[in-house]
Amino acid sequence: MRRAVILLAGVMLAGVPAMIAAQTEDEATAPSNPLGLGNDVKVLAPRDPSVRKATAIVNGSVITDTDVDQRLALVLASSGGRISDEEKARLRVQVLSNLIDETLQIQEAAANKITIDPAEVDQSYARAGAQFKRTPAQFNEMIRAMGSSPASLKRQIQGEMAWRRLLSREVEPFVSVSDEEVNQVIARMQASKGAPEYHVSEIFLSATPATDQQVLANAQRIVEQLRQGASFPAYARQYSEASTAAVGGDLGWVRAEQLPDALAAPLREMGPGQLAGPLPVGGGYSILALVDKRQVLTTDPRDALVTLKQVTITFPPNTDKETAQPKLTAFTEDLKTLKGCGQVSAFAAKWKADVVDSDQIKIRDLPPQLQPILVDLRIGEATPPFGGSEGGIHSLVLCGRDDPADKTVPSADEVSSQMTDERVNLRARRYLRDIRRDAVIEYR
Template identity: 90%
Template sequence: MRRAAILLAGMTLAAMPAMIAAQAGDDPALNPLGLANDVKVLSPRDPSVRKATAIVNGTIITETDVDQRLALVLASSGGRIGDEERQRLRLQVLSNLIDETLQIQEAAANKITVDKAEVDQSFARAGAQFKRTPAQFTEMIRAMGSSPASLKRQIEGEMAWRRLLSREVEPFVSVSDEEVNQVIARMKASKGAPEYHVSEIFLSATPATDQQVLANAQRIVEQLRQGASFPAYARQYSEASTAAVGGDLGWVRAEQLPDALAAPLREMGPGQLAGPLPVGGGYSILAMVDKRQVLTTDPRDALVTLKQVTITFPANTAKEQAQPKLTAFTEDLKTLKGCGQVTEFAAKWQADVVDSDQIKIRDLPPQLQPLLVDMRIGEATPPFGGSEGGIHSLVLCGRDDPADKTVPSAEEVSSQMTDERVNMRARRYLRDIRRDAVIEYR
């Protein structure tokens, strides 16, 4: 809900130049910049000239810096990017590095620094998410064509900027009790209404740039459909305030969004894309992460305990050869009478067993979620396969059903609204820093 308001505000602001231009016609006095409409460009810009590096207030961003950060972005997108798209992404990475440098410089100017030990700790936590030690994580990053220094620089920039905002912006943002009560009242009135977890990429456009922006948006959608990372592309391309969080709008209701976005949203399912969609001031690309009903308990929020049973086949086994074993395995699964028999069952089939505890059903692949919702304790799913190889079945050993949904507390709502307003002021803060910066491209 909170990020939807940011999106709407961003679209309204982005639409203003185009609206003014449309009203101005041929009257130079009404031109947004007060320029005549018959301007002549006296020196053509060479589109083949691409500035690869920059000096930002004396700090040098090298070509190696750009290459290493680009490698991280490409790794998150699976590397499935053409040469032309890679060049556009490279320029965006340079722009992001400039912003990152400005943020670190502004924090330092306000006597805010980040200790190396803090950066190293955050780096280690990032590696732990991949089940790697810092040394193993370092090798993993180098194998991508990047370096730990590049990721640590990004970590430093994020930490410095957050601390700067907490001191220079957050203390001056307030949310009244009346505003909080209005939000809570609207949530109560909307109980049972569909709600969507959405991510978005917004590209601003003017009448003069409309076709170019549309073509760029179409290329982004094509890359996303081929498996590119939506959060990575949102961070690099989106001009909405949600870019910093990978385009995540959070949970919204369709009526909170412009009609151009609301209509396709109602028809989308989890994992689907929509766009480019024309909206005021540009184009949006939407990704449906999940859907639910407001203040309604979702059985997919249940926590389950599972045993995963996996059988494998020799390499290059033909489907016809595997079918008899698969059929027998399927029938034998129906005879299981609880998790206590899984060990004996696995020994019979020379299967591997993996125990998983406290797994939320909604975190499992979408195809398996309805199966687990309807299963009883001790039952096994039908066999299924995946990109990992082998044939699997999940045996349900326990389930903790979710508690009834309640209205968020006033403190939670206030915190969300505060975050939204801090985010908006942060954009303005960075805009002002860019305006005053001395940037030399090389």
């Protein structure tokens, strides 16, 4: 049986609800000035924007306009180009800030005698291209077509590798989790069997009292772009100051109690695919995305592995809905007569349909609209048709299902590893903050 990616044309993912209210400026309720400067400050000379262009010299390392343009192009590509000129100007400032942090991370790693072999970067770059089903040469052309360059993406990969390696040497050895702490977590998990657990992604932006309003406004703009379809993992890589930025902000599976109250409360009210934020947390603001949710130590039928046959019928170009409807109605009724996957070949021949076999597909990985249908489907039955006249009409026939094993308590090593990662993440933020404070940065 040949394997293939199931084509789910026309299935629309759940939209992200509006989470951000309009921000108002009210001097009467403004917080007290943390520097004690009073509220009657007068600027004695105008600021000339031309003095501070989007280039910088960071401890002697130059970041050029081209560097910013090429990295910005990757962000724009992840957003489908749906960004205004005004927002693009703001993004340039943020991209420059990210490039400065990236440069500082590479420099700090080098100061600790950590270097990244270009061959390692090339291997990671090739793996990134493989995710798009591109050879390295084809991936190069894809990146250039976006207006960026392979060198820009490879530098980002180098920065992520250098920072992770630095943390593993300078931070992780000094982070410890005791057996008692691990046992307490395991005991709480056992006591909370059946409680909700969430697969969460996060973008964290650090803020100080002096930069709070600026960072909040930037976080709100990021949320607006995410609501318009921007890629959360891509934005997390570019903007997030947490160590999870390297993996697109993915926090993995967590329980609400493991997060600060400011994050736990909205998380309990969210559904898969929804956003929350910006949410004030210690040291800055977080933006949350709920990827999925499940119950602790409880088997989820969506974790079943299924074998499917996808049957697809197509229509001539420019077929309108009225013309396609009779065929769709007949196809829908005929699907109800299927009695097992053994009849799919004859059924497909009758309808001149294409058939794609897929094995070991997890129901959870399918679009949310299809998951409950497949959970309730019996072997040999077909889903209702889905799709559209342009991309064709599809139906999935269930040929086999391997139900998931009963959930067990994670091992002590797994719990310890997760707790260690959380503590390393916190120390990494502080480490980068200290590096920034001591840096010499000249803007041109």
